[in-house]
Amino acid sequence: MSVVIETPNSPRTRKGANWEKYGWLFMRVSGPLLVVLVFTHLVVNLVLGDGIKAIDFAFVAGKWADPFWQVWDLAMLWLAMIHGTNGMRTIVNDYTEKVKVRKALITSLWAVCGLLILLGTLVIFTFDPCPAGAAAELLPSFCPASN
Numbered sequence: 001m002s003v004v005i006e007t008p009n010s011p012r013t014r015k016g017a018n019w020e021k022y023g024w025l026f027m028r029v030s031g032p033l034l035v036v037l038v039f040t041h042l043v044v045n046l047v048l049g050d051g052i053k054a055i056d057f058a059f060v061a062g063k064w065a066d067p068f069w070q071v072w073d074l075a076m077l078w079l080a081m082i083h084g085t086n087g088m089r090t091i092v093n094d095y096t097e098k099v100k101v102r103k104a105l106i107t108s109l110w111a112v113c114g115l116l117i118l119l120g121t122l123v124i125f126t127f128d129p130c131p132a133g134a135a136a137e138l139l140p141s142f143c144p145a146s147n
Contacts, residue, residue: 074121
């Protein structure tokens with residue numbers, strides 16, 4: 001007597017991109033890359049420098065004056081936010097039973113992620129520690145107008 005095992009139904013019922021596969025691949029690529037970005041960031045800022053006591057407004061201003069560190073911090077921000085949001089999306093998919101609740105939660109996750117990425121990107125690229133026209137008493141000591 002032979003047993004015939006039927007082919008299971010495919011989880012993809014519609015044509016188009018397989019977003020679960022791309023999300024899975026993104027997590028596998030972004031995770032190790034984030035480890036390198038974050039630990040290099042920590043070593044450069046804390047170990048090679050003067051430690052935590054050296055990190056202040058002037059330190060950040062000096063660091064973000066270099067486009068290399070702007071791109072480095074931008075990559076960390078984007079990868080960490082998308083990686084974390086994708087992980088939260090997976091948790092929502094696993095534990096939410098109602099379709100409308102799942103869609104609302106996932107939509108709000110990605111909306112918040114997009115907003116934080118936008119704000120973080122604006123801060124990194126528009127950061128000016130010595131804005132023109134600011135009152136001298138409000139400027140840091142290293143700004144020419146405060147002297």
